[in-house]
Amino acid sequence: MVNTHIRTENLNLWFSENHVLQDVNIPIYDKKITALIGPSGCGKSTLLRCFNRMNDLIPEAKIKGKVFLNEQNIYESRIDVTQVRTKVGMVFQRPNPFPKSIYNNIAYGLKIRGEKKSVINETVEKSLKDSWLWDEVKDRLNESALSLSGGQQQRLCVARALANNPDIILLDEPTSALDPQSTAKIEELCTELKNKVTILIVTHNIAQAGRISDYTAFMYLGDMVEFGETKKMFTVPKDKRTEAYLSGVFG
Amino acid sequence: MFKGITYTASLFTIIVLFGIIATLFSEGLPILKHVNIKDFLTSPNWHPTHFPADFGILSLIVGSLVVTAGALIIAIPLGLGSAIYISEIAGTRSKEIIKPIIELLAGIPSVVYGLFGMAFLSPFLIKVFGIPTGLNAFSASIVLGVMVVPIISSMSEDALSTVPRNLREASFALGATRWETIVQIVLPAARSGVVGSIMLGFGRAIGETMVVIMIAGGAAQIPKSIFQPVRPMTAAIASEMGETVIGSPHFHALFGIAIVLFFITFITNLITEFVFLKKRK
Numbered sequence: 001m002v003n004t005h006i007r008t009e010n011l012n013l014w015f016s017e018n019h020v021l022q023d024v025n026i027p028i029y030d031k032k033i034t035a036l037i038g039p040s041g042c043g044k045s046t047l048l049r050c051f052n053r054m055n056d057l058i059p060e061a062k063i064k065g066k067v068f069l070n071e072q073n074i075y076e077s078r079i080d081v082t083q084v085r086t087k088v089g090m091v092f093q094r095p096n097p098f099p100k101s102i103y104n105n106i107a108y109g110l111k112i113r114g115e116k117k118s119v120i121n122e123t124v125e126k127s128l129k130d131s132w133l134w135d136e137v138k139d140r141l142n143e144s145a146l147s148l149s150g151g152q153q154q155r156l157c158v159a160r161a162l163a164n165n166p167d168i169i170l171l172d173e174p175t176s177a178l179d180p181q182s183t184a185k186i187e188e189l190c191t192e193l194k195n196k197v198t199i200l201i202v203t204h205n206i207a208q209a210g211r212i213s214d215y216t217a218f219m220y221l222g223d224m225v226e227f228g229e230t231k232k233m234f235t236v237p238k239d240k241r242t243e244a245y246l247s248g249v250f251g
Numbered sequence: 252m253f254k255g256i257t258y259t260a261s262l263f264t265i266i267v268l269f270g271i272i273a274t275l276f277s278e279g280l281p282i283l284k285h286v287n288i289k290d291f292l293t294s295p296n297w298h299p300t301h302f303p304a305d306f307g308i309l310s311l312i313v314g315s316l317v318v319t320a321g322a323l324i325i326a327i328p329l330g331l332g333s334a335i336y337i338s339e340i341a342g343t344r345s346k347e348i349i350k351p352i353i354e355l356l357a358g359i360p361s362v363v364y365g366l367f368g369m370a371f372l373s374p375f376l377i378k379v380f381g382i383p384t385g386l387n388a389f390s391a392s393i394v395l396g397v398m399v400v401p402i403i404s405s406m407s408e409d410a411l412s413t414v415p416r417n418l419r420e421a422s423f424a425l426g427a428t429r430w431e432t433i434v435q436i437v438l439p440a441a442r443s444g445v446v447g448s449i450m451l452g453f454g455r456a457i458g459e460t461m462v463v464i465m466i467a468g469g470a471a472q473i474p475k476s477i478f479q480p481v482r483p484m485t486a487a488i489a490s491e492m493g494e495t496v497i498g499s500p501h502f503h504a505l506f507g508i509a510i511v512l513f514f515i516t517f518i519t520n521l522i523t524e525f526v527f528l529k530k531r532k
Contacts, residue, residue, distance in 0.1 A: 052424060059342065086426035096417040099440050108435065109425040157421070164425060 003030040005198045011065035022222045033199040035213035042219040052088040089161030093173045095153035097145035105145045106163045131159035151182025171201040218242045279506030297471040299501040306504045310473045314481030321392025322456040330403025338411035357401035365465030368394040382478045389477040391467040399452040410444020450523040460485040
């Protein structure tokens with residue numbers, strides 16, 4: 001039995017005159033990994049950023065339609081955006097740790113909500129353990145996060161998101177800047193994390209979607225072309241465009 | 252060829268710098284024949300034309316520090332505030348209007364600031380505070396502060412703008428508000444540039460001469476309140492140099508003041524370099 005965690009209803013988005021998302025309807029299932037795939041510029045990252053209202057930061061963006069998080073439309077006017085963003089964590093394409101210590105990178109989200117020191121200490125340790133970074137950094141929590149390798153930095157960004165205790169984690173091509181080993185580690189981490197949280201991952205890498213996701217959504221030119229179980233879609237795609245993309249005809 | 256020209260240019264600059272420093276010391280150090288260094292630095296009595304003359308420059312140093320501190324107290328919040336507004340809050344349009352206007356302040360000659368202070372600010376302060384003179388440390392601080400605002404504002408704004416967008420996004424994505432993001436992420440990340448701008452503003456304020464000659468009041472005394480006139484080091488050097496005999500003790504004393512001024516800015520720069528900018532890496 002799967003529950004729908006997020007769903008969109010006729011979601012449209014424009015950047016100025018550019019119609020980037022066109023009537024997108026998609027369910028994201030609870031505690032599953034859903035992959036968003038498609039060629040560059042198809043709107044997959046933009047769609048991802050609708051789920052934590054990151055597109056609010058772009059003045060030219062105009063959004064119509066609804067995004068339900070636990071059946072609550074997060075684009076309603078009385079919604080507190082910062083609340084949404086603590087519930088929906090995000091990991092970006094390039095590792096972007098703050099130029100602070102490893103400890104403070106993770107403590108930041110907790111500090112701004114005024115958590116107690118003891119809670120912060122506990123959460124920092126737990127988040128680092130959950131992102132498989134603890135053993136590598138436990139002796140140097142006060143060192144700058146920028147001293148970590150790229151793969152470690154990305155796991156730190158995962159830990160930072162986890163510290164907020166989110167229900168959902170959005171990953172925007174989290175491994176595109178990483179070497180194969182670090183990539184494998186992030187992928188394993190995702191499969192581990194889905195026991196606790198819903199994961200939505202944008203990826204350029206079709207094989208990656210095949211390896212880790214339970215559901216896949218294929219987007220093309222702002223349209224949600226096909227959505228379904230990854231296994232099914234990768235063996236018998238319904239749409240010609242999906243088939244062409246998966247077999248590498250374009251991309 | 253090109254390398255040669257640029258090399259010569261940089262070499263020339265360095266030679267000029269050393270020439271200035273050499274002159275400063277060769278003309279300034281002889282004052283120590285007339286007064287010992289402790290009295291020179293710690294006596295508040297500056298009576299260079301009396302007989303016997305007093306060459307204590309403490310009141311001049313205090314005068315400089317008071318107006319400079321006052322200027323920074325005014326300029327840091329204004330400059331940093333406008334930098335934050337321009338870089339983080341303003342839309343593209345208002346940014347395009349406000350930024351050049353603030354930078355225009357930097358292009359106004361200091362003597363014009365001085366005139367503004369004498370003709371407008373000084374009578375205004377007399378009326379508002381009921382003080383005997385409007386030419387004092389307070390009014391000089393205000394005018395110097397306004398002069399320093401564009402330096403702090405435009406340099407800090409540059410520093411804030413170079414903070415990568417993805418750091419702001421990371422902060423927002425963690426549920427931080429705009430204010431939390433600015434104060435806890437953007438400002439610390441731009442710290443070295445912001446501190447640099449304040450230090451540059453400090454150098455500008457302590458080195459400024461025309462404004463303090465015109466507005467600071469000119470009294471060589473340690474002020475008991477900010478509404479008393481002061482005589483900053485630069486004002487003493489510039490206004491007295493023309494009336495002194497070359498090679499006289501007074502002449503050497505003025506160069507001695509210049510050495511002190513040089514050390515103050517030099518040490519400030521060193522501290523900035525080592526304490527604040529070292530951490531950049």
